[in-house]
Amino acid sequence: MLNMNTAGYFDYNATTPIDPRLLAEMLPFFNDRFANPSSAYRQGCDALGAVETARKRVARLVNAEPSEIVFTSGGTEADNLALFGVARRKNLKGNHLITSAIEHKAVLNTCRQLEKEGFSLTVLGVDDMGLVDPGDLRRAIRKDTILISVMQASNETGVIQPVAELASLAREHGVLFHTDAVQTVGKIAVDTAELGVDLLSLSAHKIYGPKGTGALYIRRNVQIAPLFYGGGQEGKLRPGTENVAGIVGLGKAAVLCQNEMAADARRLGEMRDRLEKELRALFPKILVNGAGALRTPNTLHVSIPGCDGSVLVAFLDGAGLALSSGSACSAKSRAPSQVLLAMGRSEDEAVEGLRISLGRFSSEADLEKLLSELPQAVRRLRA
Ligand SMILES: Cc1ncc(COP(=O)(O)O)c(C=O)c1O
Structure with a gap:
C-alpha cells in the first residue's frame, strides 16, 4: 500500500488522492503500453482497446451507451464542450441560455463568456437551502432558449438539485439540458436515463482518478460542435492523441465507485x-x-x-x-x-x-x- 498521506485531509471535494488499485492499472500505459491508440499495429490496437474498455466502464457508471461518452481533459473542459458545443451548433432556434447562480466557475464563467459573445443569459437564483425552484425555471424558459445548465450538486454545500424535474421542464419546451455532475458521479447513483439530461459532465480527480481527465456524456442524436479542431479522435469531438493512462484511470475509478459507492x-x-x-x-x-x-x-x-x-x-x-x-x-x-x-x-x-x-x-x-x-x-x- 502506498503512503497516501491523507491523515487530516478534509477536502475531498477539491480533489482526491489516486486510489492505488487504479494507479496499478494506469502505470503500464506510461511505459510498455505507450502506443498511440490511432496506430494500426498491435500495440496501437492494445491502447485503443484500453480506451474503449474505459469508455464502457464510465458509461456503465452513469447508465449510458459507450458511444455517448467523450473523454476530455477534465470537468472544466466537459462543461465548456457542453456549453460552447451547443452554442456553436448550426441553425440555432435562438440565443438564450439559462443557468443558476450557484454553478461552478467552469459553467458560470463559460456562460458569461457566451454572453459577451452575444448570447442572452438568465441566471436563476436559489432558495435559502440552495435549491433552484422549478417554477422559476419554467418562467425563465423562452421561445429562443436553447440550453439550460444546472449542476447536480454543489461543490461547496453538497446540495443536490431536482435535476430530473428541471430536465423534464426543458424537454417539455424542446430545450437541451446540461448538468455538471462532477460532485455527484461516483458519490451517489447517477443515471442519465432517469435524470433525462442531454449532456452531463464528470471528472476523474474527484473520484480517486488522475487530474486532467474527465468526460462529457452526450445523449445519442444530440449534435454539438467541438471546441478544438484536429484529428478524428473521440468522434471528432475531442481531437488530439488520447490521454490513455488518464482514461484508463478514469475507467478503473468508475468500476471501483460502482462497486463501493x-x-x-x-x-x-x-x-x-x-x-x-x-x-x-x-x-x-x-x-x-x-x-x-x-x-x-x-x-x-x-x-x-x-x-x-x-x-x-x-x-x-x-x-x-x-x-x-x-x-x-x-x-x-x-x-x-x-x-x-x-x-x-x-x-x-x-x-x-x-x-x-x-x-x-x-x-x-x-x-x-x-x-x-x-x-x-x-x-x-x-x-
Ligand atoms: C462542480 C464542479 N464542476 C467542475 C469542476 C472542474 O473540474 P476539473 O477540475 O476536472 O476541471 C469542479 C472541480 O473543482 C467542480 O467541483
Whole structure:
C-alpha cells in the first residue's frame, strides 16, 4: 500500500488522492503500453482497446451507451464542450441560455463568456437551502432558449438539485439540458436515463482518478460542435492523441465507485452526520448551509459565527488539517462565497463558510482530530 498521506485531509471535494488499485492499472500505459491508440499495429490496437474498455466502464457508471461518452481533459473542459458545443451548433432556434447562480466557475464563467459573445443569459437564483425552484425555471424558459445548465450538486454545500424535474421542464419546451455532475458521479447513483439530461459532465480527480481527465456524456442524436479542431479522435469531438493512462484511470475509478459507492456513502454519511451533530452541540449558533435539502453524503458546509473561514482554514492547517472555506478555485481569495450569498446569507455569514468534505480514506481518527482541534482554533480566532 502506498503512503497516501491523507491523515487530516478534509477536502475531498477539491480533489482526491489516486486510489492505488487504479494507479496499478494506469502505470503500464506510461511505459510498455505507450502506443498511440490511432496506430494500426498491435500495440496501437492494445491502447485503443484500453480506451474503449474505459469508455464502457464510465458509461456503465452513469447508465449510458459507450458511444455517448467523450473523454476530455477534465470537468472544466466537459462543461465548456457542453456549453460552447451547443452554442456553436448550426441553425440555432435562438440565443438564450439559462443557468443558476450557484454553478461552478467552469459553467458560470463559460456562460458569461457566451454572453459577451452575444448570447442572452438568465441566471436563476436559489432558495435559502440552495435549491433552484422549478417554477422559476419554467418562467425563465423562452421561445429562443436553447440550453439550460444546472449542476447536480454543489461543490461547496453538497446540495443536490431536482435535476430530473428541471430536465423534464426543458424537454417539455424542446430545450437541451446540461448538468455538471462532477460532485455527484461516483458519490451517489447517477443515471442519465432517469435524470433525462442531454449532456452531463464528470471528472476523474474527484473520484480517486488522475487530474486532467474527465468526460462529457452526450445523449445519442444530440449534435454539438467541438471546441478544438484536429484529428478524428473521440468522434471528432475531442481531437488530439488520447490521454490513455488518464482514461484508463478514469475507467478503473468508475468500476471501483460502482462497486463501493453504496458502502462508502453509508459510512461517510454516518461520519458527516455525527460531525454535524457534534459541531451543533459545540457551537449552538452554527449555520449548517444546505441543511434540510438532500446533500451529497460526504459534504458538510457550515458558517461559525465570528470566525472568518479562511483564517480558520489557516489555523487548522497549522494543526495538520486540510479544509477549505469554499470552492478550491476560490480558496486563495477572501471574497465571500457567491454560493452562500445566493442562498441569502449575509456577507459575514458568507465569509464564515467552512467546508468539510470526506472521502474513501477518511478515518475515525481524522474525525476525532478535527473535533479536538476545531474548538481550539475557534477559541483562538475569537480571542
Ligand atoms: C462542480 C464542479 N464542476 C467542475 C469542476 C472542474 O473540474 P476539473 O477540475 O476536472 O476541471 C469542479 C472541480 O473543482 C467542480 O467541483
